[in-house]
Amino acid sequence: MFRRLPEPGALPVPGVPVTLDGNPVMARAGDSVAAVLLMAGRIACRKAPVSGEPRGPFCLMGACFDCVVTIDGAPNRQGCLVTVAPGMRIETGHGAR
Secondary structure, eight states: OOOOOOOTTOOOOOEEEEEETTEEEEEETTOBHHHHHHHTTOOOSEEOTTTOOEEOOSSSSSSSOTTEEEETTEEEEEGGGOBOOTTOEEEOOOSOO
């Protein structure tokens, strides 16, 4: 569903190794955590605490809080506002934030 558009004449962007729910994933330098989740095929970042419904990146600009994940052990981080860094550990949520 999600894929990068070709950038004619663009230089290759270096890869950034991160961990997503314990699995190694290669991100692109400059991408947000939410973009990495989507490119990895993860459309849900967490489950709603009451209904259990999956919630995923919606606005991608920090207004909706649907992309909340745990980053390097710090809970309740908005994935759309955080740029990936080498070795970053990203964990999706299950239940209350």
